[in-house]
Amino acid sequence: MDTNNAKNSQTYEFPPSPYGTYFELKTNHFQLEEATRSGSFDMKYRHYHSTYEIYYLLEGSRYYFIDRNSFFVQPGSLVFIGKNRIHKTSPAEQHFHHRFLIEIEEAVMEHWFDEMADGRLSTLFTDEMSILTLTASEQTILNAKLNEIKEEAKAQKELYQEMIEYLLREMLLFSFRIKSKNNATRISSATxxxxxxxxxxxxxxxxxxxxxxxxxxxxxxxxxxxxxxxxxxxxxxxxxxxxxxxxxxxxxxxxxxxxxxxxxxxxxxxxxxxxxxxxxxxxxxxxxxxxxxxxxxxxxxxxx
The missing domain is CATH 1.10.10.60 (Homeodomain-like)
Structure with a gap:
């Protein structure tokens, strides 16, 4: 697949604030956003789309509704949303939350599915309970990968978008390995x-x-x-x-x-x-x- 840098890609950096965006990157293949929300913030739009989405909660707590089931997500929760799945987050115990959001275009993600893990990566997004709870050490590893992505986006050196795609693929493989472990913790309404x-x-x-x-x-x-x-x-x-x-x-x-x-x-x-x-x-x-x-x-x- 052609991964040439998109001409219309943009990168933004914002200082931390109670309600704002730390980081945002948009390309023809993916969108990344790290943001905080406070007060009674709620997603105002009706939500399902053809892109694949990964939602990582760093601080706070949220209700996360997917298709027909609600989940309670806390720091270290990694949520995988397949294309056209109904989903929405809303306030839970704490109104403040800090999250990292990744959206990947349908054609790009499905190309990755074909290339990696014999197509099994798709189960991250299609299982009824597509949520992982990361251990402290797993969170440290994932946070480091996200920081690498942000550094690449900030520096914008040659082939930086290809490097970010490489890091996103690494992140998916890392997540699939966690999911495949016998001791992987899955979130359910029993939380x-x-x-x-x-x-x-x-x-x-x-x-x-x-x-x-x-x-x-x-x-x-x-x-x-x-x-x-x-x-x-x-x-x-x-x-x-x-x-x-x-x-x-x-x-x-x-x-x-x-x-x-x-x-x-x-x-x-x-x-x-x-x-x-x-x-x-x-x-x-x-x-x-x-x-x-x-x-x-x-x-x-x-x-x-």
């Missing part, structure tokens, strides 16, 4: 204790139900009855833990299914709208534009 555990389990059950029954209309009264909880409490904890409202999450499930139909079938848009749970095609098109920034028709054309 929580007591009432917190039950809250996460309830939200995960509701998310799973909505993902499996996305075509159907669901009232809050119906959901609260199904899951034996107060509808106002359910609304609050679902938003707190996933970062999405129940309606937003259901819309995303429906839009993802609609995208699949648009890519793989010749069905009329009106029929696709009905198949994914929208009775009104105008409303379907409005929601589709909200999440995809283009009409269903334009999306279908772009995928040919």
């Amino acid at each position: 929580f204790q007591g009432a917190e555990t039950e809250k996460i389990r309830t939200v995960n059950r509701v998310a799973g139900f909505l993902a499996d029954h996305y075509r159907e209309a669901h009232s809050l009264d119906e959901l609260s009855s199904l899951f034996f909880t107060n509808k106002y409490y359910l609304t609050r904890i679902f938003k707190q833990v996933t970062g999405f409202t129940i309606c937003e999450y259901l819309h995303i499930q429906r839009i993802q299914k609609a995208q699949e139909f648009l890519r793989t079938s010749l069905l009329p848009i009106t029929e696709i709208a009905l198949l994914v749970g929208f009775e009104n095609v105008s409303y379907f098109e409005k929601i589709f534009r909200r999440y995809c920034t283009q009409s269903p028709r334009d999306y279908r054309i772009s995928q040919k």
Whole structure:
């Protein structure tokens, strides 16, 4: 694969602050960002995309919602997000957090999958629980690799982007080795204790139900009855833990299914709208534009 330096790449350095970016690098192949957030910072956008993402938490704590499960991540947590997986972070115990984010373009990452570890690297991103908890010594090694990446980006010597890609590949192999260990620690909702555990389990059950029954209309009264909880409490904890409202999450499930139909079938848009749970095609098109920034028709054309 051609890894020539992208002409439009940029590097920025910012001083540490309670709310800001320490480091950012964008190229045609990947994006890197180290940032801190404080207060009640929440991801404001609805999140799924065709790039592969790696999220490394250095300080603080977060809820991390992936597809239909919520996790509690703490310093040393390394999260792998495959393409088009629904995901979002939201505040947990501490509002301050410090994280390093890596996004790698689909074609680049899938080329790396083909080249390394007989394709097994892809399991980092496709397993249901794609989260690793690093030991103190593993964090030290990973932090050193990230510092090397930042130094390369800052100096911008000849072939610096190729060197960064080499370091990113090293990081993936290092992570895969940890995942493959028998004693690798995996994060699950069982990380929580007591009432917190039950809250996460309830939200995960509701998310799973909505993902499996996305075509159907669901009232809050119906959901609260199904899951034996107060509808106002359910609304609050679902938003707190996933970062999405129940309606937003259901819309995303429906839009993802609609995208699949648009890519793989010749069905009329009106029929696709009905198949994914929208009775009104105008409303379907409005929601589709909200999440995809283009009409269903334009999306279908772009995928040919």
